[in-house]
Amino acid sequence: MKIAVCIKQVVTREWQLRVNEPKTWIRDQDASFELNEPDAYALEEALRQKEKHGGEVVVVSAGPARATQVLREALARGADRAIHVESDTLAAADALVIADALACAIREEKFDLVLTGLQSDDQGFGQVGVVLAEKLGMPSASIIMEVQASESGLRVKRELEAGWFQWISLPLPALLTIQSGINQLRYATLKGIMAAKKKEIRKVTASGSAAPAQKILRVYFPEKGKKTQMIPGSATEAAKALVQKLRDEARVIA
Amino acid sequence: MILVIAEQREGKLNRASWEAMAAAQQAGGPVKVALLGSGDEPLAAELAAAEAAEVIVVDAAALGEYTADGQVAALAILIEQEQPGHVFFAHTYQTRDFAPVLATRLGRSLITDVTAIRQESGAMVFVRPVFQGKLNADVTAEGPAPHLVTIQIGAYRGDAAVRGASPAAIRKVEIAVDAAAVRQKPEAPFKEAKQAVDLSQAERIVAIGRGIKGQEHLKLAEDLAKAMGAEIAASRPICDSGWLPMDRQIGSSGQTVAPKLYVALGISGAIQHLVGMKGSKTIVAINKDPEAPIFEIADFGIAGDLFEVVPAMIAELNK
Numbered sequence: 001m002k003i004a005v006c007i008k009q010v011v012t013r014e015w016q017l018r019v020n021e022p023k024t025w026i027r028d029q030d031a032s033f034e035l036n037e038p039d040a041y042a043l044e045e046a047l048r049q050k051e052k053h054g055g056e057v058v059v060v061s062a063g064p065a066r067a068t069q070v071l072r073e074a075l076a077r078g079a080d081r082a083i084h085v086e087s088d089t090l091a092a093a094d095a096l097v098i099a100d101a102l103a104c105a106i107r108e109e110k111f112d113l114v115l116t117g118l119q120s121d122d123q124g125f126g127q128v129g130v131v132l133a134e135k136l137g138m139p140s141a142s143i144i145m146e147v148q149a150s151e152s153g154l155r156v157k158r159e160l161e162a163g164w165f166q167w168i169s170l171p172l173p174a175l176l177t178i179q180s181g182i183n184q185l186r187y188a189t190l191k192g193i194m195a196a197k198k199k200e201i202r203k204v205t206a207s208g209s210a211a212p213a214q215k216i217l218r219v220y221f222p223e224k225g226k227k228t229q230m231i232p233g234s235a236t237e238a239a240k241a242l243v244q245k246l247r248d249e250a251r252v253i254a
Numbered sequence: 255m256i257l258v259i260a261e262q263r264e265g266k267l268n269r270a271s272w273e274a275m276a277a278a279q280q281a282g283g284p285v286k287v288a289l290l291g292s293g294d295e296p297l298a299a300e301l302a303a304a305e306a307a308e309v310i311v312v313d314a315a316a317l318g319e320y321t322a323d324g325q326v327a328a329l330a331i332l333i334e335q336e337q338p339g340h341v342f343f344a345h346t347y348q349t350r351d352f353a354p355v356l357a358t359r360l361g362r363s364l365i366t367d368v369t370a371i372r373q374e375s376g377a378m379v380f381v382r383p384v385f386q387g388k389l390n391a392d393v394t395a396e397g398p399a400p401h402l403v404t405i406q407i408g409a410y411r412g413d414a415a416v417r418g419a420s421p422a423a424i425r426k427v428e429i430a431v432d433a434a435a436v437r438q439k440p441e442a443p444f445k446e447a448k449q450a451v452d453l454s455q456a457e458r459i460v461a462i463g464r465g466i467k468g469q470e471h472l473k474l475a476e477d478l479a480k481a482m483g484a485e486i487a488a489s490r491p492i493c494d495s496g497w498l499p500m501d502r503q504i505g506s507s508g509q510t511v512a513p514k515l516y517v518a519l520g521i522s523g524a525i526q527h528l529v530g531m532k533g534s535k536t537i538v539a540i541n542k543d544p545e546a547p548i549f550e551i552a553d554f555g556i557a558g559d560l561f562e563v564v565p566a567m568i569a570e571l572n573k
C-alpha cells in the first residue's frame with residue numbers, strides 16, 4: 001500500500017506566544033518548533049499499516065525551509081521518503097490554499113491511502129485533510145481511532161462525541177484524518193536517525209492556484225471573562241489560602 | 255439570509271443546533287433552518303418553534319443514516335436553490351466530517367470554530383481561537399457568498415435562540431440523493447463496553463493534564479484527590495499515553511461532568527476539554543502559565559508550579 005502522511009510543523013506548546021507587528025500572526029523567528037501532535041499519530045498509523053501490508057510511507061509537508069526539521073524526524077521514525085512543498089507564505093495560509101498546494105504536490109503519485117491529523121495546533125482549522133480528499137477526488141472519514149485495511153478497502157472506527165464510536169467502510173483510495181491516541185507512538189532510534197540522513201527529501205515549489213478563502217484581520221490575547229480570583233504569594237502561602245477559601249468561601253470541601 | 259443546518263442523530267436534535275440558531279439570529283437578517291434526514295417530521299415541528307422564516311425539511315431515504323457523501327450531495331443542491339448569504343453549522347464532529355468537502359465542492363469559504371461575530375464596515379467579522387485558544391483571531395471570509403461558518407459548541411446559549419410568536423412554516427423539499435454514489439458505508443454507533451467509571455456523579459474531581467509530566471507523578475494527584483475526597487480524572491493526552499484509562503477522560507470525546515469542585519492541575523484549557531467541565535460549580539486551576547486559557551473559566555487560580563503547590567495543599571488539608 002502506498003501511503004502519504006501530511007505533517008505540519010507548529011510552534012512548541014511551551015513557547016511563549018508573541019504577536020507580530022502588524023498583529024496578524026505570531027512573531028516566530030525565535031520560536032522552537034515541533035511536529036503537530038495528531039500528525040505524529042497519523043505517521044505511526046501509516047508505519048503500522050506498512051508493516052502489515054507492505055508498501056511505502058511518504059511524508060509531505062507544506063511550509064518554509066524550517067519544515068525540513070519535522071520531515072527529517074519522520075524519516076528517522078521510519079518514513080521512506082519526504083516531499084517538501086517549500087513556501088514562506090504557506091506558514092500562515094488558510095486551509096483551502098494549503099490543501100490545494102498539497103494536492104498539486106501529491107496528485108501524480110497516486111497514493112492508495114492519505115493520512116492527516118485531525119487538526120493543527122496553530123491554525124486549528126480542522127479542514128486541511130478533508131479538503132485535500134475532495135481535491136484528490138477521494139472519499140474521506142474523520143477523527144479515526146482504528147484502521148482495518150484490506151484489498152477491497154478500509155473499515156475504520158470514527159470517534160463520535162461523548163464516548164460514542166462508529167465503524168465505517170470506504171473504498172480505496174481514501175483519506176483519513178487521525179485522532180491522537182489511536183496508537184502508541186514510537187520514537188526515533190539512533191539507527192533511524194542515521195538511516196534518515198540517506199533518505200530523500202524532494203523539494204517542490206508550491207504550484208497551487210486556490211484563492212484565499214479567509215483573511216486574518218488581527219490576532220490578540222483573549223480578554224479574561226469570568227472574575228477569577230488569582231491567589232498570590234509563594235506556593236505554600238497560595239496553597240494555604242486556596243484550601244481556606246475552598247473550605248470557608250466556596251464550602252466545597254470539609 | 256442565513257441558512258442554519260440543524261443536526262440530528264437517531265431522531266434526536268443535537269442541542270448545539272439551537273446554539274447555531276442563536277448565533278444566526280444575533281448575526282442579523284432573516285434565518286431559515288434546514289433539517290436533513292428521513293422521516294423527521296417531529297423534529298421539524300420542534301425546530302419550527304424558533305423565530306425563523308421557515309423550516310426546510312429534506313427528506314430522502316439515502317439521508318436516513320449520516321454519511322459525508324450523502325450530506326454533501328444534498329446540501330450542495332439545497333444551497334444552490336436557496337442562495338443564502340451564509341450557512342451556519344454547529345461545530346460538531348459530524349460537521350467537521352463533511353463541511354470542508356461541501357465548501358470545496360461549492361468553491362466557497364468555510365470559517366470554523368467561531369466563538370463570536372461582529373459587524374465591521376458592513377462585513378461579518380468572525381472571532382475564532384488559534385493556538386489552542388491561547389490567541390483569538392478576527393477573520394473575514396474571502397470570495398463570493400455563500401460563506402460557510404461553524405459555531406463553536408457552548409459559545410452561544412441554545413436557550414438564547416428566540417422563539418417565534420407562532421410556529422414557523424415547514425416546507426418539504428425533494429432532493430434526489432443517489433445512494434449508490436455514497437462511498438461511506440456506516441455501521442450502527444456504539445459505546446465502548448468497558449466504561450466502568452461514571453464521573454458525572456462525582457462531587458469533587460481532581461483532573462490532571464500534561465503538566466503532570468510523567469506517569470510517576472500520578473501519585474501526587476491521587477494524594478490530593480484522597481485528601482479532598484475527590485475522584486481522579488484527566489485531559490485527553492494523559493489517557494492517550496495510557497497513564498489513565500479512557501473512561502477517566504473529561505471533554506468532548508470523553509465524559510461531561512459538573513461536580514461541586516473541579517481542580518485542574520497542569521491543564522491548559524483547550525475548548526475540547528472545557529466543554530466537558532465548565533458546568534462545574536467551583537473551578538480551581540493550578541498552572542505555571544498565567545496566560546493559560548483555563549484561568550478564563552476558573553473561580554480560583556494559582557499561577558505556579560503544581561509540584562510545589564500540590565504538596566503544600568495536601569499538607570494543609572491533612573492538618
Ligand SMILES: Cc1cc2nc3c(=O)[nH]c(=O)nc-3n(C[C@H](O)[C@H](O)[C@H](O)COP(=O)(O)OP(=O)(O)OC[C@H]3O[C@@H](n4cnc5c(N)ncnc54)[C@H](O)[C@@H]3O)c2cc1C
Nearest residue numbers: 463464465489490505506507520521522526527541542560
Ligand atoms: C476533536 C477533538 C477532540 C478532543 N477531545 C478532547 C477531550 O475530550 N478531552 C481533552 O482533554 N482534550 C481533548 N482534545 C485535545 C485538546 O484539544 C487539547 O489538546 C488537550 O485538552 C490538551 O491537554 P492538556 O491541557 O493536558 O495539555 P497542554 O495543552 O499541553 O497543557 C499543559 C499545561 O500544563 C501546564 N504546566 C506544565 N508544567 C506545569 C507545572 N509544573 N505546573 C503547573 N502547570 C504546568 C502548561 O503551562 C500547560 O498549560 C480534543 C481535540 C480534538 C481536536
Ligand SMILES: Nc1ncnc2c1ncn2[C@@H]1O[C@H](COP(=O)(O)O)[C@@H](O)[C@H]1O
Nearest residue numbers: 006007062116117119120125126127128
Ligand atoms: N502545511 C501543512 N503541511 C502538511 N500538512 C498539513 C499542513 N497544514 C495542515 N496539514 C494537515 O492537515 C491536518 C489538519 O490541519 P488544520 O486543517 O490546519 O487543522 C493537520 O493535522 C496536518 O496533518
